[in-house]
Amino acid sequence: MMVKLLDLKKQILDIRPEIDDAIKIVIDSASYIGGSHVREFERSFSNYIGVNESIGVGNGTDALEIALATLSLPKGSLVGLPANSFIASAEAITRSGHTPIFIDVDQNSFNIDLNDLKRVLKKLKALIVVHLYGMPADIVKIQALCNEHDIKLIEDCAQAHGASVNGTKVGSFGDISAFSFYPGKNLGAFGDGGAVCTSNEDYGYKARLIANHGRIEKYNHLMEGRNSRLDSIQAAVLSVKLRHLDDWLLLRERQASLYDELLAPKIQKKINCRSSNHLYVIKSEKREGLRSYLEAQGIETGIHYPMSLNKYPFYKDYEGRCPVAEILATQVLSLPIGEHLKDDDIKFVANKICEFNKKL
Numbered sequence: 606m607m608v609k610l611l612d613l614k615k616q617i618l619d620i621r622p623e624i625d626d627a628i629k630i631v632i633d634s635a636s637y638i639g640g641s642h643v644r645e646f647e648r649s650f651s652n653y654i655g656v657n658e659s660i661g662v663g664n665g666t667d668a669l670e671i672a673l674a675t676l677s678l679p680k681g682s683l684v685g686l687p688a689n690s691f692i693a694s695a696e697a698i699t700r701s702g703h704t705p706i707f708i709d710v711d712q713n714s715f716n717i718d719l720n721d722l723k724r725v726l727k728k729l730k731a732l733i734v735v736h737l738y739g740m741p742a743d744i745v746k747i748q749a750l751c752n753e754h755d756i757k758l759i760e761d762c763a764q765a766h767g768a769s770v771n772g773t774k775v776g777s778f779g780d781i782s783a784f785s786f787y788p789g790k791n792l793g794a795f796g797d798g799g800a801v802c803t804s805n806e807d808y809g810y811k812a813r814l815i816a817n818h819g820r821i822e823k824y825n826h827l828m829e830g831r832n833s834r835l836d837s838i839q840a841a842v843l844s845v846k847l848r849h850l851d852d853w854l855l856l857r858e859r860q861a862s863l864y865d866e867l868l869a870p871k872i873q874k875k876i877n878c879r880s881s882n883h884l885y886v887i888k889s890e891k892r893e894g895l896r897s898y899l900e901a902q903g904i905e906t907g908i909h910y911p912m913s914l915n916k917y918p919f920y921k922d923y924e925g926r927c928p929v930a931e932i933l934a935t936q937v938l939s940l941p942i943g944e945h946l947k948d949d950d951i952k953f954v955a956n957k958i959c960e961f962n963k964k965l
């Protein structure tokens with residue numbers, strides 16, 4: 606038995622005719638950048654997330670950079686972020702000329718630790734909150750803290766399409782939010798893609814300008830911007846996939862509950878929170894052994910992420926004491942989850958993990 610972490614070929618099997626049709630329509634229209642396909646996707650995506658506007662951009666990292674540029678913070682502003690994330694969350698801050706402060710994470714939720722956040726709160730001009738693995742961070746409390754201290758709140762939703770708190774989707778809590786449509790994400794394009802979401806009209810207008818050379822129409826440049834746009838073919842693919850996203854989320858939810866049941870991980874499930882279950886992550890003190898054991902059974906696993914961001918040598922001059930994130934980096938293991946798997950695959954993986962733990 607071979608259980609893969611991700612199988613993009615299998616994922617689109619059922620929807621291949623819909624996708625082929627959508628791509629054909631774009632090719633027939635020969636409108637490859639901007640135009641109705643992008644506008645249509647942006648409209649459905651903002652409806653789905655529950656924001657006034659979404660702007661298609663080149664990728665998730667650009668979405669974070671454009672979100673930061675939209676906020677017009679003074680150069681060198683201190684911007685907080687959790688130390689347990691993909692490097693893009695930090696790159697966006699430094700590449701925008703700001704200074705990151707790494708914040709520790711909670712060992713049960715893997716997300717930003719509120720106490721550590723409170724410690725640095727007074728210094729921050731902005732905060733990037735990551736809904737890691739698809740599990741919403743403590744966003745309602747974080748939003749209140751940011752309001753109280755006049756801190757701009759950016760949500761990094763690259764792993765959390767469709768995740769929600771009390772029925773409200775993540776990506777609609779912050780001043781502005783960033784999504785990635787990298788092929789392996791829960792809503793993935795056939796290449797790079799991303800979106801900036803906001804309900805603030807001024808921010809929406811500005812983000813759109815920045816992403817398209819600072820212009821509202823050809824050669825009418827109102828400011829200097831950059832080129833970061835979502836291609837029409839990607840938008841057409843994403844429009845098709847968005848229609849299936851809720852079904853896929855239900856399936857991932859069922860697989861995650863099955864793992865919960867069989868592995869009984871000591872992870873507090875937050876009530877009122879719905880994860881997008883982008884990754885199913887367990888902790889193991891014997892991670893390397895477990896990983897090889899599973900590999901020998903044909904089970905692929907991943908590590909998200911092998912190093913706490915504050916430990917990278919090129920970030921050593923920035924503030925961040927993150928003991929929990931540093932330990933997690935040695936223990937986290939991502940198990941296969943997703944549309945390409947059947948319940949039997951999940952049971953097989955869980956049984957092999959129990960088998961390994963019994964042998965210890």
Ligand SMILES: *Cc1c(COP(=O)(O)O)cnc(C)c1O
Nearest residue numbers: 664665666691693694763785787
């Ligand atoms: C994938 C990811 C990004 C970056 O998205 P790209 O589209 O790959 O640029 C940013 N933040 C997090 C948490 C991610 O997982």
